[in-house]
Amino acid sequence: MRWLMAVAAMAGAGSAQAQERATLIHGARVFDGTGKPAKIADVLIEDGKVARVGKKLRVPEGTEVIDATGMTLIPGLHDLHIHTRREAFADAASLHRFYVPYLRAGVTSVNEFSVSGAMMAGIRALQADTPHLTLAVRLGVPDGHGTESQFTNSITIQVTTPAEAHAAMAGALVFRPDMVKVFNDGWRYGDPDRPDRPSMDEPTLAAIVADAHKAGIKVMTHTVTLEGAKIAARAGVDSVAHGVGDGLVDAELIGLMKKHHMAYVATLATYEPLEARVLAPEELALLTPDQQAREAARQGKAEAIAPYDSKRWSIMRENIRRLKAARIRIGVGTDTGIEGVYPGFGALREMRILTELGFTPAEAIEAGSRVSADIMGRKRSEGVIRKGMRADLVLTGGAPDMTFRDLYSVKRVWVSGREVSLD
Template sequence: MRWLMAAAALAGANGAQAQERATLIHGARVFDGTGTPAKPKDVLIEGDRITRIGRKLRVPEGTAVIDATGLTLIPGLHDLHIHTRREAFADAAALHRFYLPYLRAGVTSVNEFSVSGAMMAGIRALRADTPRLTLAVRLGVPDGHGTESQFTNAITLQVTSPAEAHAAMAGALAYKPDMVKVFNDGWRYGDPDRPDRPSMDEATLAAIVADAHKAGIKVMTHTVTLEGAKIAARAGVDSVAHGVGDALIDDELIGLMRKHHMAYVATLATYEPLETRVLAPEELALLTPEQRDREAARLAKGGAIAPYDSKRWEIMRENIRRLKAAGIRIGVGTDTGIEGVYPGFGALREMRLLTELGFTPAEAIEAGSRVSADIMGRRKTEGRIHKGMRADLVLTGGTPDLTFRDLYSVKRVWVAGKEVSLD
């Protein structure tokens, strides 16, 4: 331990400068996200990267040393599908305040789907502690899903043909979006009170995908039907969000997903029937007092689940089981912003639901880290604890890779090598 004491003394002497130069996380159980069992190791962060992993590492002079003995270090988690209120983008303080619940839940990367291309430069110019923000442009069809409110109608580019799609994408790509979100499926879940909306045809969707891929960015679609998922796969979409809810996934779709390397992001957290949802104490601890009161009032009210909701929920759960058995990549996304799906909480709820459908705690963490990074085309740069990877890291109590509830015990979080405040 003499080397550790010396390094710690140097860290204290150099103060903030040491923190900027290098950080050693010492003695944590390192769950690297690859399926390998966790082992006690040291992890050295220099700049925004993990530079070394091992035992009794030699560290640069002035390294800040964090004794993580008895804790577990995991890769930062993703939420591949969120919506944030417009007020969040007012200034840096608001941005930090709205995204802080994600950091407290260990979520270090989010896909933001409630912005326009024109908003992106201003958001990127704000300096605040947030997860990594992946900002997407939105495309859909006139009167389709994603155009319901005045705001969403204004920020969603609407196209009806390949020619219109190419023109819209030329304008959208000028803003340098990080990805593209397409509302291609207008089915409204068989709800008699909500008529279906128009859907996008395969040729138009394929034109969007071609332009996005030429620019090196991924495409995710709002897809909720079996036929819509097949159209998305044939069009070359990288991932579908929300999950098939009208029918059980068949061998044809699984074959198409394999052929086109398409992934699945079910957003189960937004479809789980609220009438019967009971949150564990560790989940309630993530919520604000107002949110906890809301949950208590909802549970006290009770009520029957609508037939179409109940049927869709069973279909969606079975489809996860089928896709897992088929080896299809399943990532973590939540549609946070929908009633009852709270920032940060949603990602852990999504992963918790996966553990009820055949995932081990370790596999659920991998879905939220390595697999989700792979879905975003970042397999070589993030999602694992490995030399050269981006240092998005979460230090927790307990053994979350073995006991899922320990994942709620987040102690410290790093985004691109910088420790962020959880206060």
């Protein structure tokens, strides 16, 4: 404690510039996301990165000192699949308002899939407290999934041949997208109210992947069938979103995924039957009063789960168990924007479901941090707490790596080393 008081006194002597530049998080249980157990340590943040991790660290003058005794520091979490309403991109205040629920849940990086290339420069110019925004261009086929509304049809580039795909990618890359989202699978699970839509063939998808990888960006597909996942793997896709819901994954798919280093982002939070969903008090606390009322009304209806939903849910959960056993990388993504999947809440719900399917709380946090960063090709820059890594950090109460509900007790959040507003 004497050492901490000395550091705090030294911090008061520094300049305002130094105070903005350096922060010492003292005495937290540091769960670094690497697979190691948590340990008591100090973490020094400088210039947006983790400068050092250890005890009794020497710090620059002007360092802000935060006493985190009794709390746990974890890497910032990812949501690899979200959709945000257009109103969010109107101005900086709107941007913060729409994205702050993610920050409150400890989510410091999101993949945004409801923008066009032409929107990207304007979004990047807005200055607001948000998670890191990975902005994706969207490609699909005419009348395929992702084209249903007037807006989504307008922002989804539609191609049917490799030649069209190469031409479309040449135009899309001008906007410097951070990644590519492809709607390659239009199957609708035999739902009589939603007929199947066209799917993209393998050569066209492979052409998109080739151009994206040449530009150094990742490709994620909307894939919901066993055959669609095999097509995606053979085409070289980096990850599939939504996962396989029409049958159990087999040895052929697992082999293809390993061969092509393809990851799996199941978005279980959006497929969980709402009719049977019961939220814990800590989950409800994340929601707005309107959302809480909506959940209460839903619980009061006691509706039966549709047969195709029930079958799909059973298949999707078993596939997570099989893929985990096969050591396939499983990341965290939610399809937030779909009914009942709320910003921020969805990522924690996704991880909570993983803990029901064989993941320990520590493994679920790693899925949302280190593994998700690796899926995005960023394992050397984010996803763990280690010297030189981007300082995306979350300070929570309790020990969320041991007791998952403690993950809902987010106290403070840093994005690139800067503490962000949770208001």
